[in-house]
Amino acid sequence: MFSIFEKITRSALNLIDPYVPSDTPPTDSVWRYIRANLKPMRKAIALSLVLTVIAACIEVWLISYAGKLIDTLAQTTPEKIWQVHGGEFILAALAVLFVRPLSQCARHVVNDISISCNVANLFRWRGHQHLSKQSVGWFQDDLAGRTSVRLVDLGNQASYIIGGLLNAVAFGLVYMIGMIILMAQTDIRLALPLVLWVALYMGIMIRIIPRMVKAQRKFFSAKSALVGNVVDSFSNFDTLKLFSRREDISADHKVSLELTREKLFLSRQISISMNTIVVLLEGLIMVGFIGYGVWLWSVGAGTIGLIGSAVALSLRITSLAEWVLNEVWRIFESVGNLQESLKTVAQPITIPEHRDAKDLVVTGGQITLEGLNHQYGTGRGGLNDVSIKLGAGEKVGLVGRSGAGKSTLVNLILRFYEAEKGTILIDGQDIRTVDQDSLRGAIGMVSQQAALLNRSVYDNIALGKADATLDEIMAAAKKAKADDFIGELKDSKGRTGYDAHVGERGVKLSGGQRQRIALARVFLKNAPILILDEATSALDSEVEAEIQAELQAVMEGKTVIAIAHRLSTIAQMDRILVLEEGQVIEDGSHDELVKQDTRYAGFWKRQSGGFIGADEE
Ligand SMILES: Nc1ncnc2c1ncn2[C@@H]1O[C@H](COP(=O)(O)OP(=O)(O)O)[C@@H](O)[C@H]1O
Ligand SMILES: [Mg+2]
Structure with missing residues (x-):
C-alpha cells in the first residue's frame, strides 16, 4: 500500500522539471513574469484544474443531495423507504465514502506535490541562472545579502501565488458557478439572489484589491529596507564594534522597524475592513436566503427540501467566501513581495554576452588599451583616457x-565593469566580443x-x-x-x-x-x-x-x-x-x-x- 503511494507521489513530483532552462529573461511585472514561466507546469496545471472541477462538482452535488434527501423522506413512507430508495442510498454512501476522498486526495497530490514542491525551486533556479550572469560591478552595487534573501523569497512568493490561484480562486469559482447552476435547476427563484450576492461580493473584492496591493507593496518595501539595514550592519559587525556605534545602529534599526510597523498597520486596517464587509455579506446571505426560502415555503411555493438546500448552501457559501478572501489576501501579499524581489532579480544583465561571442584565443598575451575611460558613472575618479600597449x-x-585607478584598470581588463569609453584588445580581439568565461x-x-x-x-x-x-x-x-x-x-x-x-x-x-x-x-x-x-x-x-x-x-x-x-x-x-x-x-x-x-x-x-x-x- 505504502509503496503504491510512494510511487504515485514520486511520479507526481517528477511531473514538473524545475531545472529546465528559461527562454526569456525575467521581467519586473509580476503577472507577465509568472505567465512567462508557466510552460514547464502546463501539464500539472491542467491536471489540477480538471481535478478541481471534479472536486467542486462533488461538493455541489452533496449539498443538492442533502436537499433532495429531505424531500424524498417527506414524500415516502418509512416502510417503503429502503425498498424504493435503498439502491440510491448505497450509491450515494459509496460516493461520499470513496469517490470524494479519492478526488480530494488526487487534487492534493497534484497541488501540494507536483506544483508546490517544484514551483518555488523553478523560479529560484531561473532567478539564479539570471543573476549569475550579472557583472561583478552589479553585485558590488547591491548588497549581496539582500539579493540572496530576495532570490530565495521570490520562489516562495511565486509558489504562493500559483498555488493560491489554483486552490482558492479556481475552486471557489467552479464552486460558485456550480451552485448557481444547481439552484437554477432546482428553483430559478433561488438562483437570482445568489447571482446578485456573488456579483456584490466580486464587486467589493475588485474595489478593495488595488488598495490592498498598494498597502502590501509599501509594507514589503519597508521590510526590504529593514533586511538591507540588518545585512549591512551584521556583515560589518567588527567595524561597528570597533567604533562603539551600537547605540546609533540600534536607533537606525528601530527606525526601520517602526516603518514596517506603520506600513503593516495600514495594511491591516484594510484587511480588517475587508473581513468585516465579508462577514456582513455572509449575514446578508444567511438571512436573505434562508428567510426567502421560508417565505416561499409559507406561501406554498417551496418544499422543505428547498429550505434544506438553502440552509446548507448559505452555510457552505459563507465559509467559502471567507476562505477565498483569505487566499486572495495571501495572493496579493505575495504579489507585493514578489514585485519587491523582482526589482532586484529581474534587472537586465549589465554586461551581457556578445551575440556571437567567440572564445578568446591567446597567442602571446598582448594587451592593448585604447582611449580607456571609466568613472563608475560619476564623472570623476576611475580612469581617464588611458592608451597603452603591453607586449606579449x-x-x-x-x-x-x-x-x-590601478584596480579600475585591471577590473576593466577582466570585464568586471564595462568601460564607459575606449577599447581593450587582447591579442587583437576586442574583449567585448569574446566569451566572458574564456x-x-x-x-x-x-x-x-x-x-x-x-x-x-x-x-x-x-x-x-x-x-x-x-x-x-x-x-x-x-x-x-x-x-x-x-x-x-x-x-x-x-x-x-x-x-x-x-x-x-x-x-x-x-x-x-x-x-x-x-x-x-x-x-x-x-x-x-x-x-x-x-x-x-x-x-x-x-x-x-x-x-x-x-x-x-x-x-x-x-x-x-x-x-x-x-x-x-x-x-x-x-x-x-x-x-x-x-x-x-x-x-x-x-x-x-x-x-x-x-x-x-x-x-x-x-x-x-x-x-x-x-x-x-
Ligand atoms: N565601485 C566604484 N564605484 C565608484 N567609484 C569607484 C569604485 N571603485 C573605485 N572608484 C573610484 O575610482 C578611483 C580609483 O579607484 P581604484 O581603481 O580602486 O584605485 P587604486 O586601486 O589605484 O587604489 C577612486 O577615486 C575610487 O573612489
Ligand atoms: Mg586598488
Whole structure:
C-alpha cells in the first residue's frame, strides 16, 4: 500500500522539471513574469484544474443531495423507504465514502506535490541562472545579502501565488458557478439572489484589491529596507564594534522597524475592513436566503427540501467566501513581495554576452588599451583616457597612490565593469566580443582582499583547475608557501588540513594565509595572463621574498600586470607605469624612471626598500 503511494507521489513530483532552462529573461511585472514561466507546469496545471472541477462538482452535488434527501423522506413512507430508495442510498454512501476522498486526495497530490514542491525551486533556479550572469560591478552595487534573501523569497512568493490561484480562486469559482447552476435547476427563484450576492461580493473584492496591493507593496518595501539595514550592519559587525556605534545602529534599526510597523498597520486596517464587509455579506446571505426560502415555503411555493438546500448552501457559501478572501489576501501579499524581489532579480544583465561571442584565443598575451575611460558613472575618479600597449610576455609593474585607478584598470581588463569609453584588445580581439568565461579563463588574478569561499582549503585551491588532483593542489600550495600552515589548520567541526573550512570569505585565516591560498589557486590555474593586485601585500617580507622566487618562475612566458605599494617587488619588472588621477604619467624601466628623477624616483627614494610613504597615500 505504502509503496503504491510512494510511487504515485514520486511520479507526481517528477511531473514538473524545475531545472529546465528559461527562454526569456525575467521581467519586473509580476503577472507577465509568472505567465512567462508557466510552460514547464502546463501539464500539472491542467491536471489540477480538471481535478478541481471534479472536486467542486462533488461538493455541489452533496449539498443538492442533502436537499433532495429531505424531500424524498417527506414524500415516502418509512416502510417503503429502503425498498424504493435503498439502491440510491448505497450509491450515494459509496460516493461520499470513496469517490470524494479519492478526488480530494488526487487534487492534493497534484497541488501540494507536483506544483508546490517544484514551483518555488523553478523560479529560484531561473532567478539564479539570471543573476549569475550579472557583472561583478552589479553585485558590488547591491548588497549581496539582500539579493540572496530576495532570490530565495521570490520562489516562495511565486509558489504562493500559483498555488493560491489554483486552490482558492479556481475552486471557489467552479464552486460558485456550480451552485448557481444547481439552484437554477432546482428553483430559478433561488438562483437570482445568489447571482446578485456573488456579483456584490466580486464587486467589493475588485474595489478593495488595488488598495490592498498598494498597502502590501509599501509594507514589503519597508521590510526590504529593514533586511538591507540588518545585512549591512551584521556583515560589518567588527567595524561597528570597533567604533562603539551600537547605540546609533540600534536607533537606525528601530527606525526601520517602526516603518514596517506603520506600513503593516495600514495594511491591516484594510484587511480588517475587508473581513468585516465579508462577514456582513455572509449575514446578508444567511438571512436573505434562508428567510426567502421560508417565505416561499409559507406561501406554498417551496418544499422543505428547498429550505434544506438553502440552509446548507448559505452555510457552505459563507465559509467559502471567507476562505477565498483569505487566499486572495495571501495572493496579493505575495504579489507585493514578489514585485519587491523582482526589482532586484529581474534587472537586465549589465554586461551581457556578445551575440556571437567567440572564445578568446591567446597567442602571446598582448594587451592593448585604447582611449580607456571609466568613472563608475560619476564623472570623476576611475580612469581617464588611458592608451597603452603591453607586449606579449611583458612584465609590467603598476604604481600610483591609492585611488589613482590601478584596480579600475585591471577590473576593466577582466570585464568586471564595462568601460564607459575606449577599447581593450587582447591579442587583437576586442574583449567585448569574446566569451566572458574564456576571457577570465585566460587571466589569473590575485587581489588584495583574496576572498575565499566558505568551503574547504582543497575546494578553494581547486577552483583554479576543475579536474585537479590532490598532488597538483599540494604542489601549488607548496609553491605559494601555504603547505605548512595548511597542515596545521583545524576548523570548528574538527576537519583538518586541506579539508578544513575557511569561514565566510575566509575570515578564519589571516590576510597573509588567504593571499597564499589565492596564489596557490592561481599557480594551479596557470593562465597565460597574470594580474597581481597587491597580491603579496599582507605577507611579511620574509615570506614574500620566498614567494618572489616562485612567482618569477610562474611569470615565465606570461604577460604580467603587478600592482604593489612595496616597490622592491616590482623594481625588476620589464616596465613600470605610474598612474595618477586615472592617467599614465610615467612609463619606462625602473632604471630609466629613477634616472628621470620625477614621480617614480620620488617614491623610490622615500621607500628605501619599504612602502610608498604614508604621506603619499
Ligand atoms: N565601485 C566604484 N564605484 C565608484 N567609484 C569607484 C569604485 N571603485 C573605485 N572608484 C573610484 O575610482 C578611483 C580609483 O579607484 P581604484 O581603481 O580602486 O584605485 P587604486 O586601486 O589605484 O587604489 C577612486 O577615486 C575610487 O573612489
Ligand atoms: Mg586598488
